[in-house]
Amino acid sequence: MKQPFLDVKKISKTFHPGRDVQVQALVDISLTFNRGEFVVIYGPSGSGKTTLLNIMGGLDSPTAGDVLLDGERITGVEEKRLSRLRRDHIGFVFQAYNLIPVLTARENIEYVMQLQGRSRSECDHRTREVAEKLAIAELLDKLPGEMSGGQQQRVAVARAVASRPKLILADEPTANLDSKSAEGLMDMMQALNEDEGITIIFSSHDPLVIGKAKHSILLKDGQVAADEFPG
Amino acid sequence: MFRTICRIAWASLARRLSRSVLVVVMISMSLWGLLLMEGIYDGMTEQMISNAIRSDSGQLSLFAPGFREDPGLNRLIMQDGEITELLAGDPRVKSFVRRLRQDGLAATAHYSRGVMIYGVDLATEKRQGRLDTYLTQGEYSFGEKKRGAIIGARLAEKLKVKIGRKLIVSAQNSEQEVSAVALTISGIVRTNNMGLDESAVFIDMDKARELFMTPAGVSQIIVILQAEKDIPAVQNTLGQHFPTLQILRWDELYPALMQGRVMMNGFNMVMSLLIFGVAGLGIFGVMLVSVLERLREFGIMLAIGTSFAQVRGIIFTESFILGFSGFVAGSLLGGATLFYFYRHGLDLTIFGEGLEEFGMDVITYAVIRTSYFTTAFIAVMLATFVSVLFPLRLLKKSNPIEAINKV
Ligand SMILES: Nc1ncnc2c1ncn2[C@@H]1O[C@H](COP(=O)(O)OP(=O)(O)O)[C@@H](O)[C@H]1O
Ligand SMILES: [Mg+2]
Numbered sequence: 001m002k003q004p005f006l007d008v009k010k011i012s013k014t015f016h017p018g019r020d021v022q023v024q025a026l027v028d029i030s031l032t033f034n035r036g037e038f039v040v041i042y043g044p045s046g047s048g049k050t051t052l053l054n055i056m057g058g059l060d061s062p063t064a065g066d067v068l069l070d071g072e073r074i075t076g077v078e079e080k081r082l083s084r085l086r087r088d089h090i091g092f093v094f095q096a097y098n099l100i101p102v103l104t105a106r107e108n109i110e111y112v113m114q115l116q117g118r119s120r121s122e123c124d125h126r127t128r129e130v131a132e133k134l135a136i137a138e139l140l141d142k143l144p145g146e147m148s149g150g151q152q153q154r155v156a157v158a159r160a161v162a163s164r165p166k167l168i169l170a171d172e173p174t175a176n177l178d179s180k181s182a183e184g185l186m187d188m189m190q191a192l193n194e195d196e197g198i199t200i201i202f203s204s205h206d207p208l209v210i211g212k213a214k215h216s217i218l219l220k221d222g223q224v225a226a227d228e229f230p231g
Numbered sequence: 232m233f234r235t236i237c238r239i240a241w242a243s244l245a246r247r248l249s250r251s252v253l254v255v256v257m258i259s260m261s262l263w264g265l266l267l268m269e270g271i272y273d274g275m276t277e278q279m280i281s282n283a284i285r286s287d288s289g290q291l292s293l294f295a296p297g298f299r300e301d302p303g304l305n306r307l308i309m310q311d312g313e314i315t316e317l318l319a320g321d322p323r324v325k326s327f328v329r330r331l332r333q334d335g336l337a338a339t340a341h342y343s344r345g346v347m348i349y350g351v352d353l354a355t356e357k358r359q360g361r362l363d364t365y366l367t368q369g370e371y372s373f374g375e376k377k378r379g380a381i382i383g384a385r386l387a388e389k390l391k392v393k394i395g396r397k398l399i400v401s402a403q404n405s406e407q408e409v410s411a412v413a414l415t416i417s418g419i420v421r422t423n424n425m426g427l428d429e430s431a432v433f434i435d436m437d438k439a440r441e442l443f444m445t446p447a448g449v450s451q452i453i454v455i456l457q458a459e460k461d462i463p464a465v466q467n468t469l470g471q472h473f474p475t476l477q478i479l480r481w482d483e484l485y486p487a488l489m490q491g492r493v494m495m496n497g498f499n500m501v502m503s504l505l506i507f508g509v510a511g512l513g514i515f516g517v518m519l520v521s522v523l524e525r526l527r528e529f530g531i532m533l534a535i536g537t538s539f540a541q542v543r544g545i546i547f548t549e550s551f552i553l554g555f556s557g558f559v560a561g562s563l564l565g566g567a568t569l570f571y572f573y574r575h576g577l578d579l580t581i582f583g584e585g586l587e588e589f590g591m592d593v594i595t596y597a598v599i600r601t602s603y604f605t606t607a608f609i610a611v612m613l614a615t616f617v618s619v620l621f622p623l624r625l626l627k628k629s630n631p632i633e634a635i636n637k638v
Contacts, residue, residue: 050636059534059632080538087536094635098531102242107235114235115536159535 003071004032005199006056006167011065013051013222025051026062026222033215035166038193039201040213047219049203050171056201057090057169058082070166087115091160093170093202098156099144105155106131106140112163130158133195134188150181154188161192170202174209186212236541240548247521251553254513258557259564261509262607265502266565270597271577272498276491277598279423280481283488285360286422288481289327289453290462296475298450304333304405307448308476314452317472323461328352328359329449331439335402337382337432342390346382346432348402350439359455362420362433369394369418377435379417383428387419394419400432404444412442499602503610511614514553515621518546522622530631539627546619546626554615562604572597 013026026048033039041049054060056067058074067075074085086092091112099108109130110123118126131137134154144152153173160168170189174182186209193200204210218226244251284290293314298306308314311329318327331350336343353371356362363371366381373379380398382390392398394416401411414434422428440446456465462480469478482489522529529542576594 054632057534083533083536083538086534092531092535094531094534097527100239100528100532102239102246107238111235112535114232115541117232 003068005035005037005070006031006033006201007066007068008032008052008056009066009068011052011055011062011067013048013055013060014063024222026055029065029222029224031217031224031227033199033201035199036193036197037199037201037215038190038213039199039215039217040210041201041203041217041219042205042210043219043225044205048222049219051222052219053169053171053201053203057092057167058086059092087112088163089166091163091165091168093153093156093160093168093173095172096149096176097144097152098159099152101144104141104143105136105147105158108144108155109140109159109162112159116163118163126162126164127158130162133192134158148181150177150185153177153181153185157185157189157192161196161198164196164198166199168198168200170200172203172205174204174206179208182206182209232541236544237548240545240552243521243525243545244549244552247517250517250520254517254553255556255560257513258506258510258554258611259559259561262506262558262561262611263564263568265505266561266603266607267568267572267597269495269498269502269603270565270569270599271572271595273495273598273600274572274577274595276488276495278595279491280485280488282423283485284455284481286362286365286424286427287453288479288484289359289455290459290481291454291456291466291469292479292481292484293452293454293469293473294450294477294479295448296477299477299479302332302334302450304403304443304445307331307445307450308452309448310473311449311452314469314473317469318452318454321465321468323456323458323465325455325457326355326359327452327454328355329436330451330453331436331443331445331448332450333402333439333443335400335432337386337390338399338401339390339392339396344386344389345430346386346400347426347430348400348439348442349431349433350436350443351433352436353433356433359453362422365420365422366418367421369416371418373435373438374415374417377438378414379435380414381418381420381433382416383431384419384421385425385428386430386432387416392416398432400434400442402442404442406444410442410444412438414438499606502603503606506607507610507614510554510557510611511618513557513618514550514615515618517553518550518619519622519625521549522546522626526626526629526631526634529626530629530634533631534635542626543623546623547616550615550619551612554611558608558611562607566599566604569597569599573599 008029008031011026011029015023015025017023029052041052043049055062062075066073069089106127109127113123113126131140134157136151136154136158139147139151174185177185189200190212192198210216215229217224293308295306295308318324333348335346335348337346353373367384396416398414398416399411400414401409404410456462466478466480532542573596576596578593579595580593
């Protein structure tokens with residue numbers, strides 16, 4: 001049988017926020033994703049979207065279950081290796097304030113590439129390429145504080161995509177944006193998905209945004225309520 | 232990546248400019264003050280030591296056995312010819328003088344006081360300890376007929392004498408009889424060596440031999456070396472050649488002054504500790520706030536693949552920049568001020584009269600040692616290191632994911 005690109009196997013996550021208090025954030029979740037997919041994870045607040053994305057991205061560890069990225073286990077891996085894995089294979093976009101405030105847009109975009117030890121000219125070239133696609137070429141010398149929220153999110157997406165990861169995980173990337181900026185950002189992410197063939201999984205509870213995905217997963221109380229391919 | 236780390240560290244400090252500047256100023260000001268205190272105290276100590284060495288003890292002094300316990304004309308160094316030959320031929324020796332001395336009495340028409348009469352050779356004394364530079368009145372000479380006397384400043388005050396006045400100097404001679412000589416005061420010296428200033432009467436060596444009726448021998452041979460480090464070795468050599476003589480280092484003759492120098496080393500340590508404390512607390516405050524403010528920022532950096540070592544690198548770099556800037560600024564200020572006081576001296580009378588009574592010079596010339604700066608540097612660097620340990624621990628313990636999710 002063909003191995004899936006991203007394989008989430010029977011993931012459970014229990015938090016212990018206090019003595020004798022348990023929160024079952026994820027319950028026995030199994031999902032598979034193919035390379036090049038454009039996926040949304042949606043569901044009400046508290047349904048476990050962030051927890052699931054964090055576990056799929058190697059930011060958090062599940063209480064039970066495994067995650068395999070391109071056949072490589074990313075659960076139960078020690079932090080040093082995990083950090084390298086995230087750097088080299090996964091791009092992240094968070095809800096807001098993604099950028100390092102003291103670095104310009106260009107420096108933020110180049111940041112992960114520099115962590116990877118890419119050459120100066122490669123960084124330059126790639127930054128120009130992604131800046132073009134995300135329509136932020138004019139913003140490259142600005143600091144995050146000098147940009148609007150939508151512009152900042154585009155720079156964050158540019159950073160995530162610039163290092164050519166296998167997978168981009170975006171946790172409610174449009175939650176803090178007005179609907180026009182949100183739609184713009186989604187269109188650009190979609191274009192990146194199509195142009196570069198990069199797998200993107202994002203979460204949202206905005207119907208407009210959810211509608212853009214070709215694969216949608218509905219979470220309810222930490223369980224998969226629906227796994228569909230509407231597009 | 233190193234460039235990016237430095238860039239982030241630098242920019243983060245610049246972003247919190249007033250706070251960063253405050254810490255740098257705090258470190259540099261305290262370093263400045265402490266360097267100044269250290270250099271000036273050290274200057275005082277060294278000047279007191281130098282005065283004692285130049286005016287009396289030399290770096291090494293030779294005495295006949297028993298002389299120190301019971302000084303007298305019957306306990307003189309008689310082999311001074313051999314010693315002179317040995318010292319003159321030793322390349323480690325810079326200069327040496329011979330003195331003949333005896334307790335006596337100095338009297339004017341109205342006053343009299345117990346004194347210490349020194350028979351000296353002014354020319355060699357000038358080369359040895361630059362005795363001439365201590366002259367405050369009169370001239371550095373005993374006159375053509377060698378009937379002059381150069382006396383200590385405090386003694387001159389007590390006897391109420393001036394240059395040109397007559398002084399009758401009497402002492403017990405080697406025949407156990409009292410003999411006297413009438414001299415004219417030709418010079419007054421202030422050495423800030425209390426013993427000498429209170430009681431010294433320097434007279435011509437030959438005059439002293441006449442007065443004491445001692446045709447041969449000297450009481451004390453005083454040696455100054457080319458280099459301080461050779462003191463023990465030369466002491467050893469002399470001891471081997473002249474086992475019967477008592478050969479004492481300056482610090483054996485003036486143990487209190489040596490304690491002063493030992494105290495300076497302690498002072499240096501205390502100063503370094505203070506600098507460590509000031510720098511440590513200052514940097515700690517800034518870095519703690521800075522790390523707490525940036526939990527989310529560091530969280531995101533960690534999430535996208537920055538290693539903890541690199542984050543630690545950023546925090547250390549920031550701390551280092553603060554500490555190092557403070558060190559450089561403080562050292563430049565302190566070094567420049569000390570250099571000024573090293574060249575021009577500091578007039579201590581602004582702090583009060585009567586310092587001479589403690590054997591201190593009125594003008595103190597600061598000392599500058601590289602050790603001031605190296606120990607301060609080590610202290611500051613240690614402080615930059617230690618002060619971020621707690622913020623780093625805090626960061627390590629805090630959950631970066633939680634920090635990211637908190638919007
Ligand atoms: N660090 C945590 N400690 C305790 N409970 C948590 C923690 N993170 C999430 N949870 C809980 O897990 C559940 C799922 O949260 P989350 O994944 O953030 O949902 P969503 O992103 O869909 O809003 C919620 O009930 C939330 O309170
Ligand atoms: Mg969430």
